[in-house]
Amino acid sequence: MAPRVLISDKLSPAAIQIFRDRGIEVDFQPDLGKDKDRLAEIIGQYDGLAIRSATKVTPKILAKADRLKVIGRAGIGVDNVDLPAATARGVIVMNTPFGNSITTAEHAIAMMFALAREIPAADASTQAGKWEKNRFMGVEVTAKTLGIIGCGNIGSIVAERGVGLKMKVIAFDPFLSVERALDLGVEKVELDDLLARADFITLHTPLTEKTKNVLSAENIARCKKGVRIINCARGGLVDEAALAAALDAGHVAGAAFDVFVVEPAQTNPLFGRENVVCTPHLGAATAEAQENVALQVAEQMSDYLLTGAISNAVNFPSITAEEAPRLKPFIELAEKLGSFAGQLTDTDIKTVHIVYEGAVAELKVKALTSAAVAGLLRPMLSEVNVVSAPTVAKERGIVIEETTRAATGDFDSLITITVVADTLERSISGTVFADGRPRIVNIKGIKVDAEFAPSMIYITNEDKPGFIGRFASLIGDAGVNIATFALGRDHLGGDAIALVAVDGTVPAEVLGKVQALPQVKAAKALVF
Ligand SMILES: NC(=O)c1ccc[n+]([C@@H]2O[C@H](COP(=O)([O-])OP(=O)(O)OC[C@H]3O[C@@H](n4cnc5c(N)ncnc54)[C@H](O)[C@@H]3O)[C@@H](O)[C@H]2O)c1
Numbered sequence: 001m002a003p004r005v006l007i008s009d010k011l012s013p014a015a016i017q018i019f020r021d022r023g024i025e026v027d028f029q030p031d032l033g034k035d036k037d038r039l040a041e042i043i044g045q046y047d048g049l050a051i052r053s054a055t056k057v058t059p060k061i062l063a064k065a066d067r068l069k070v071i072g073r074a075g076i077g078v079d080n081v082d083l084p085a086a087t088a089r090g091v092i093v094m095n096t097p098f099g100n101s102i103t104t105a106e107h108a109i110a111m112m113f114a115l116a117r118e119i120p121a122a123d124a125s126t127q128a129g130k131w132e133k134n135r136f137m138g139v140e141v142t143a144k145t146l147g148i149i150g151c152g153n154i155g156s157i158v159a160e161r162g163v164g165l166k167m168k169v170i171a172f173d174p175f176l177s178v179e180r181a182l183d184l185g186v187e188k189v190e191l192d193d194l195l196a197r198a199d200f201i202t203l204h205t206p207l208t209e210k211t212k213n214v215l216s217a218e219n220i221a222r223c224k225k226g227v228r229i230i231n232c233a234r235g236g237l238v239d240e241a242a243l244a245a246a247l248d249a250g251h252v253a254g255a256a257f258d259v260f261v262v263e264p265a266q267t268n269p270l271f272g273r274e275n276v277v278c279t280p281h282l283g284a285a286t287a288e289a290q291e292n293v294a295l296q297v298a299e300q301m302s303d304y305l306l307t308g309a310i311s312n313a314v315n316f317p318s319i320t321a322e323e324a325p326r327l328k329p330f331i332e333l334a335e336k337l338g339s340f341a342g343q344l345t346d347t348d349i350k351t352v353h354i355v356y357e358g359a360v361a362e363l364k365v366k367a368l369t370s371a372a373v374a375g376l377l378r379p380m381l382s383e384v385n386v387v388s389a390p391t392v393a394k395e396r397g398i399v400i401e402e403t404t405r406a407a408t409g410d411f412d413s414l415i416t417i418t419v420v421a422d423t424l425e426r427s428i429s430g431t432v433f434a435d436g437r438p439r440i441v442n443i444k445g446i447k448v449d450a451e452f453a454p455s456m457i458y459i460t461n462e463d464k465p466g467f468i469g470r471f472a473s474l475i476g477d478a479g480v481n482i483a484t485f486a487l488g489r490d491h492l493g494g495d496a497i498a499l500v501a502v503d504g505t506v507p508a509e510v511l512g513k514v515q516a517l518p519q520v521k522a523a524k525a526l527v528f
Pocket residue numbers: 076077078097100101104149150151152153154155172173174175176204205206207210211232233234258259281282283284285
């Protein structure tokens with residue numbers, strides 16, 4: 001069945017065409033994002049949801065999204081998606097991090113000029129027939145100091161434009177390297193320095209606990225008198241009431257805002273002042289940017305739904321279209337090895353160490369680790385999935401370690417999972433043979449060659465004559481059919497293991513009898 005995608009916001013028609021060309025059924029309901037109840041009613045029918053900012057993907061919506069595999073945000077901020085809830089449901093959330101950066105940077109620059117030359121107020125006055133030539137006295141931007149808070153994709157473009165306008169550009173961004181700052185022609189400064197020096201301040205950070213009210217009443221008071229403030233990033237970066245007061249007191253000369261604490265902003269503390277310029281979250285609103293983000297989100301979502309390739313996911317590592325088919329059998333292997341280890345572990349897991357050897361070490365091992373951890377935790381927590389597994393493990397204090405190295409043994413690729421729990425340590429290795437099927441090749445240091453089967457019995461026993469005959473008659477008499485039988489031992493007469501694939505489930509009383517056989521140290525029924 002072709003995957004189905006719902007577009008619930010106003011996206012460029014370019015996206016619809018891409019989905020159709022790729023053989024995906026697409027349902028375009030551009031106003032649905034505003035109707036939460038209807039969205040919740042129908043979301044269960046779709047594999048993908050493409051949105052801009054109007055659709056709020058809440059836990060309530062996600063709870064109904066039984067088929068949903070991917071949410072694509074045609075834009076940058078994913079703050080309208082409940083990420084923990086999406087991750088817990090195993091839904092990949094992707095954005096389009098660069099598609100609207102230039103457009104948004106240009107909007108910030110336009111806002112700066114609008115403030116510097118009071119263009120909106122001058123326009124209104126002129127069109128009202130007043131011709132107030134003496135009323136509007138602007139300021140030049142040349143040689144002024146532009147302070148950028150957040151110098152990432154958009155902030156960097158604003159910086160380049162600022163340099164081009166012959167401004168002195170300074171930036172506060174804890175993650176901006178000195179080399180990058182040099183490349184951009186920007187001086188990297190601390191926030192206090194920026195506040196004290198900037199004639200114009202423009203914000204370009206995401207809204208986080210750290211950036212919320214970065215321009216608080218105190219920080220606005222630290223700004224140079226006559227500063228002009230531009231926010232085209234996210235509402236909430238500036239304390240709006242404090243800024244309104246500073247505008248009224250004449251400490252701040254002007255403010256240009258595209259984003260607001262409450263959107264759509266019908267009322268706002270900043271409204272109603274001549275030295276305030278507002279736009280209704282138009283930063284990304286150009287034909288070029290909307291075309292870019294729509295094409296990109298549709299391509300990314302189609303790739304994921306059709307090939308498993310992942311780009312620009314905010315809750316999963318990227319996987320290219322070339323990598324996806326090569327990764328697929330190893331994802332299955334990693335998940336099954338994890339599941340094997342998880343089904344044998346009843347106590348608190350402390351550490352999981354995964355070693356990737358040979359060709360598999362060249363692949364995206366982060367994705368394989370997520371799969372292994374999902375398999376490991378699933379016997380204990382039914383809600384865990386490949387997307388949520390690393391977060392769930394972290395929440396439980398489980399340390400995940402990865403090692404990659406060249407092949408050292410008999411196999412081109414080998415994955416070994418070692419689980420360290422309260423009272424035991426268990427290791428299991430597997431590979432993928434040329435037929436693409438995962439195999440178990442080592443358990444606790446004992447070589448074995450077994451395929452995974454839906455129902456298996458795993459036995460550890462003493463390597464003494466008579467065990468196989470007794471075991472086979474016992475389960476044969478109980479009506480359980482053996483499909484395959486794999487054996488291994490550490491040395492003659494030492495510890496042995498048996499991995500037996502059976503048809504159908506193993507009744508508890510049959511397993512009890514296997515456990516009671518002489519020579520058997522432990523027996524466990526496993527399901528894959
Ligand atoms: N108005 C719009 O329509 C519109 C359009 C696109 C993006 N945006 C918003 O613009 C913002 C920037 O987008 P981007 O693509 O440049 O993001 P980005 O991730 O590329 O850059 C953000 C920068 O902020 C920096 N940062 C993070 N925490 C910081 C802190 N505490 N102090 C200072 N800097 C900090 C990061 O190091 C990074 O360099 C986002 O909030 C995005 O949602 C708005």
